[in-house]
Amino acid sequence: MDVRTLCLGVLSFGETSGYGIRKAVEDWFGHFAHASLGAIYPALAKAVAKGEIEVVGPVDVALEKRVFRLTDIGRASLVGSVSAASGEEILRSPFMTAMFFAHLIDMDDVHRVVDERLAGLRREQRRLRGLPSTDMTEGQRFTIRYALAMTGAAIAFMEREGRAMVTAIDREKIDNR
Amino acid sequence: MDVRTLCLGVLSFGETSGYGIRKAVEDWFGHFAHASLGAIYPALAKAVAKGEIEVVGPVDVALEKRVFRLTDIGRASLVGSVSAASGEEILRSPFMTAMFFAHLIDMDDVHRVVDERLAGLRREQRRLRGLPSTDMTEGQRFTIRYALAMTGAAIAFMEREGRAMVTAIDREKIDNR
DNA sequence: GTGAACATGTAAATTGTTACATGATTAC
DNA sequence: GTAATCATGTAACAATTTACATGTTCAC
Numbered sequence: 001m002d003v004r005t006l007c008l009g010v011l012s013f014g015e016t017s018g019y020g021i022r023k024a025v026e027d028w029f030g031h032f033a034h035a036s037l038g039a040i041y042p043a044l045a046k047a048v049a050k051g052e053i054e055v056v057g058p059v060d061v062a063l064e065k066r067v068f069r070l071t072d073i074g075r076a077s078l079v080g081s082v083s084a085a086s087g088e089e090i091l092r093s094p095f096m097t098a099m100f101f102a103h104l105i106d107m108d109d110v111h112r113v114v115d116e117r118l119a120g121l122r123r124e125q126r127r128l129r130g131l132p133s134t135d136m137t138e139g140q141r142f143t144i145r146y147a148l149a150m151t152g153a154a155i156a157f158m159e160r161e162g163r164a165m166v167t168a169i170d171r172e173k174i175d176n177r
Numbered sequence: 178m179d180v181r182t183l184c185l186g187v188l189s190f191g192e193t194s195g196y197g198i199r200k201a202v203e204d205w206f207g208h209f210a211h212a213s214l215g216a217i218y219p220a221l222a223k224a225v226a227k228g229e230i231e232v233v234g235p236v237d238v239a240l241e242k243r244v245f246r247l248t249d250i251g252r253a254s255l256v257g258s259v260s261a262a263s264g265e266e267i268l269r270s271p272f273m274t275a276m277f278f279a280h281l282i283d284m285d286d287v288h289r290v291v292d293e294r295l296a297g298l299r300r301e302q303r304r305l306r307g308l309p310s311t312d313m314t315e316g317q318r319f320t321i322r323y324a325l326a327m328t329g330a331a332i333a334f335m336e337r338e339g340r341a342m343v344t345a346i347d348r349e350k351i352d353n354r
Numbered sequence: 355g356t357g358a359a360c361a362t363g364t365a366a367a368t369t370g371t372t373a374c375a376t377g378a379t380t381a382c
Numbered sequence: 383g384t385a386a387t388c389a390t391g392t393a394a395c396a397a398t399t400t401a402c403a404t405g406t407t408c409a410c
Contacts, residue, residue, distance in 0.1 A: 001269070001271060001274040002369080002370095003369085003370080005274070006274075009274075009277070009278045009281075012278065012280075012281055017388090017389070017390090018389080018390070018391090019387095019388060019389050019390080020388095020389095023388095028277075029274075029277055031268065031273075032268055032269070032270045032273040032274065032277070033269065033270075033274065034267070035370095036370075036371055036372080037389090037390080037391085038370080038371065038372070038373090038391085038392085038393090039369080039370055039371075041390065041391055041392085042391085042392085045391090064377080064378085064389060064390055064391095065388080065389060065390085066389090066390080075281075078278070078281060079281050079282055082274070082275055082278045082281055082282050082286075083275075083282045083283065083286045085271040085272070085274055085275040085290065086271055086290070086293060087271045088271075088297065089268065089269070089270045089271070089272065089273075089297075090211070090268070090269040090270075091208065091209055091266065091267070091268050091269075092178070092209070092210065092266070092267040092268075092269075093209045093210075093266045093267075094178060094262040094263055094264045094265075094266070095262070095266065096208075096209040096320050096323065097178040097182070097183075097186075097206075097209065097210065097259070097262055098259055098260075098262040099316050099319050099320050099323075100186070100205075100206055100209070100316055100317055100320045101186045101189065101255070101259045101316065102314070102315070102316030102319070103189075103314045103315075103316055104186075104189055104252075104255060104256050104259055105256055105259050105260045106260065109259075109260045113262065113263070116263065120265065120266075137279070137280045137346075137349065138279070138280075138342060138345040138346040138349045139276050139277055139278065139279030139280055139346055140277055141342075142276050142279070142338070142342045142346075143273050143276050143277045145334075145338065146273065146276075146331075146334060149330060149331075149333075149334040150327065150330060150331065150334075152330075153326060153327060153329075153330030154323075154326075154327065156326075157322075157323060157326040157327075161319070161322065161323075165315060165316075165318075165319045168315040169314075169315040169316055169319075171315075172314065172315045179397075179398095180397080180398080194360090194361070194362090195361080195362070195363090196359095196360060196361050196362080197360095197361095200360095211398095212398090213398070213399055213400080214361090214362080214363085215363085215364085215365090215398075215399065215400070215401090216397075216398055216399075218362065218363055218364085219363085219364085222363090241361060241362055241363095241405080241406085242360080242361060242362085243361090243362080
């Protein structure tokens, strides 16, 4: 989903700053989307120009903090973007790429990459479990539970088949010598 | 993973054309990466200039088909790229975005989006199951089994909680009226 | 004969990240 | 006092998709 939709979407939960939008996306939706500040600020400026959002602040002059609020125009526009959402899920996985081309690399690297992946998955599981469940919409709850289900399934798969697959790759490499 | 690595990686399994690389990526690795022809051809031209691959053909002059082969330089370079692979998994999901902002849209759209997602997951499951398992490296087998495990878990979650969540979202919207 | 699949290549447009540039506040 | 976090904004750069442009082969 593009940064504009993400910005307007976060603002649909309440007023906040550009920095706040970034934090909200990472914390609540980080499993499914990312947005850097270098993309958020220009997107907010464009949305202000279009009348989709308006500046409420400056809340803190010294901090130059500006808070944005979704306008009716913005809400209507956002509803359109979210309703029209479709298309395949896209997964970019450096780990899976390494595994797909595992026949090329050292067993040490295969091991490292598998261990790193499991560690990353456990870290993400802990992070998701640590998210406070209060003040959440049902939709948000759904995404977090989905993320937890997927992370759990990935961990289970890696624990069940990861080590065996590393051994199989190793054997295959020895056979091909 | 970038298009260059994908191109060299596919060529590590055997000679093929730019078009063939695209097909290979979609068929065997489509769950984890994509590469359009507009990115593949320039990447191949660059790799030829660097001596990482060489042209074997033209195999079919009328069709202007050119087949590429990975050189030793290319193989070494590829090993470096694959070994260095790291970083978080990135998931871009229009469906999850719609669910996250479900409080904004019509129940009809929520329903549609959930149904589309389940249909997409089932299609992907069928596609993955239909992939011939012969002539595959252990690494490739791993990625396909992983993709099947994840797709299965997603289907299970959607079947278990999808409908209930749609109902809960609906109830929440009524309460907020 | 017609549509799908095969085949290559360029260029515009999009979209975003990273780096640069600057400064305040807070907790240790 | 210093590191982390809060806060904004611009610009260079990178990577890729989509559209354009063209032609062949195969199956029905």
